[in-house]
Amino acid sequence: MRAPFDGAVAGVTASAPHAMIRTPRANAAAKAKPAGRTRRQEKAEQVRLALFDAAARVVGKHGYAGASVARITTLAGVAQGTFYNYFASRQDLLDQLLPAMGEEMLAHIAAEVRGERDEVAREERRFRAFFGFLQKRPAFLRILNEAEVYAPRGFRAHFANIAAEYRRALERAHERGALPGFADDEIEPLVFLLMAARSYTSLRYAQGPAGRVKAPPESLIRAYVKLLRHGLAGGTAGP
Amino acid sequence: MRAPFDGAVAGVTASAPHAMIRTPRANAAAKAKPAGRTRRQEKAEQVRLALFDAAARVVGKHGYAGASVARITTLAGVAQGTFYNYFASRQDLLDQLLPAMGEEMLAHIAAEVRGERDEVAREERRFRAFFGFLQKRPAFLRILNEAEVYAPRGFRAHFANIAAEYRRALERAHERGALPGFADDEIEPLVFLLMAARSYTSLRYAQGPAGRVKAPPESLIRAYVKLLRHGLAGGTAGP
Amino acid sequence: MRAPFDGAVAGVTASAPHAMIRTPRANAAAKAKPAGRTRRQEKAEQVRLALFDAAARVVGKHGYAGASVARITTLAGVAQGTFYNYFASRQDLLDQLLPAMGEEMLAHIAAEVRGERDEVAREERRFRAFFGFLQKRPAFLRILNEAEVYAPRGFRAHFANIAAEYRRALERAHERGALPGFADDEIEPLVFLLMAARSYTSLRYAQGPAGRVKAPPESLIRAYVKLLRHGLAGGTAGP
Amino acid sequence: MRAPFDGAVAGVTASAPHAMIRTPRANAAAKAKPAGRTRRQEKAEQVRLALFDAAARVVGKHGYAGASVARITTLAGVAQGTFYNYFASRQDLLDQLLPAMGEEMLAHIAAEVRGERDEVAREERRFRAFFGFLQKRPAFLRILNEAEVYAPRGFRAHFANIAAEYRRALERAHERGALPGFADDEIEPLVFLLMAARSYTSLRYAQGPAGRVKAPPESLIRAYVKLLRHGLAGGTAGP
DNA sequence: AATGAATGAGAGTTCATTCAT
């Protein structure tokens, strides 16, 4: 709700699909008093969050290549050494960035799609929600973009998350008979084709100057919907 | 046929759509004796080519991040300092890599599409030809992938090249009435959606272990063609 | 018999020849109630012992260089900060390690020598007992080895201990007329020459792979005894 | 002859038992003009020597642990990066230090021993020459001492060198009948016992304050000679 | 007395670029 990541990190912790997330706190947790978190734990969590948040901002602004530990810790307001109390390495944090924000994105999109029955309309909502999320979290665009190269482990985790979610959605649609012409082994390719549309066009249309993020033009959404509804024929007969 | 890039580089030099490509050679060319190239010029061109070729191989194998000037010059068999007689900076060469290979790719695809009239069938041919090219030039997949992050200028130049070519094709199709449902301002989005499909799926399907490049599965191509032909409905009525 | 050092440390405390050994406990000891140790004191002594024992194990396995406070406290099962309640610094503990084990070694050797009257035979027993001790306490070999460089104060203390003991033995032998050719001022050099033999050959012959400790070959002991009995002539006339 | 290492390094290069010695120059050497060294090569050799010399001084003064690349390069008057043009790593240089000086030591000792026939007298000369060398190269004492722990590869190389040399000498003596009481398999132990005497006593007697090196007392040498000549009996009958 | 997170100086190493030869 407020600073980036408050929600995102909580989301990750909740669903916890990231074996790589591990902080010093983890050990101490075992000895924790049953009655709620201690002050120390709270403070530690704050620092962790501050580092996470700082990393997201720094990557958003300078890219992964420019995300030095020095920059991140300075922005977070802690000493460089402190970083290594929370993350095993620079790469460790970098690899957690995308999956964490990805969870948040998924939640954001899911909320927008709820209620719509028609599959193309659902996809249109997802598409719009994706772009909406980019505006809510401008850093995400760059993080998403560069992660494949700079944080491949994190990228793969995120990719698997998103693809699994998408696949579930398309498989349900398939069962409902909403994708009549497609065979079972064509669902996965379809997943990637839809992810491609979203991801690739965001690079062209959302990326503004100086890290700014723009809303996508309606013509893009119209073209996408037509393609999904009728293919390249685009709906000859008109709506 | 033989070493990568002999053709590619020639192609670039020929069509020269890259404002950023400018080397010390350019100056020398101005002074060239009218009667053909001197020995010196030929030798220089050879060195330039060797550096280019070495860079492509190195990036293909080690990625842009691992493409140090030392590695490139060692592979090319020249001293490190020599590099800067031909390229303004490491980045300069890196930015020329993708546009050069992109020209070659364009030529390869154009040759495969020739003769086909149906627009969906043409796109299928392009799609197949793209994957075919990846197998011919395995290094291209990695270069294409990483360029956006490591050689953004080069990536943009390449992207503009490809998009322009695509746009021309789709606009001709549009004029022929092959994209009946689409408005003028939806052609460009369509271009990006088709590029997205090609580019994004290549990452998922073509990337084999250890830099190997695989052929795409037929299910992917079937799904793509169905999507183009009928949208998500996928051709309920059958072909 | 059980955890290393129970005895060793007790020994140190008993004979206390180490001016440098002084821990927070020492203060507490002053305030001790006359009637035996309190629970608190016992607990504290346990922690001290645990740290000591952990340090010996860590140095035995990872060497002094790898004996970080973090590793030692983790193995001892206490927090890092606790360390500084018992030792003034990392170096302080490290410097106590060798003298403590050295006392144990001395006791071990003394027990083996008892009863033998011939001086060369006594030295042979010491020599064998030294190697025997190494096998009983494998960590000692590494500690002894590295202490000179990493814990020079501790090394000097240990060295002085051993040399003093040795000197006492040789002086008694001298008085008995067992070292007929040597002048008074040659006793000390002799001490160092005997210590040299023991210490140096242990590095060559006892050190096995992966911290394992081997028994010395009999040929070494034969050569040593011959040297002591007859010099380089080695006993031409037979024994 | 002048600055430390001029000779030492040459010595190493000559007998070259150190597979680990490798500098960038090695490549270039292949292309070298036949007619003598170029200026560049000479300069490079100078820098290499300067680094070597600086390293020896630094280790002599601050120990291996204090021999940071920064200190070494500062003393040598070159930039830190330059270091890595000559040595693969800090450890690489550190491992070369002892073998290089060891060769010089060997030469020094050999020169002193020449001419003497009696084996004990030869060993006395070696012993004296060893201490003499320590005074000529004060840094050597510390380097020798710490190498086992900080530069184990270098130490092993040096140790093997010295032991081989010694062994050759003792085997020749053995063949001459100079070590009448010793069996073949006792020669090696003898080698180590003599090396022990030299090495260990140097720590006790040569080490002065502040890296100063003292001459050994005559009593040490007398004791040593007596031990070698008659064993612990020390020559009852007198000379 | 025990905790353990925070600190920050300092380590080794890399590499694009320069420039005297």
Add this chain to the structure above:
DNA sequence: AATGAATGAACTCTCATTCAT
């Protein structure tokens, strides 16, 4: 035009020690 050694800033990471809780 070619060389390749020199440069030095920048990087990630370690760890003994401190100190508020």
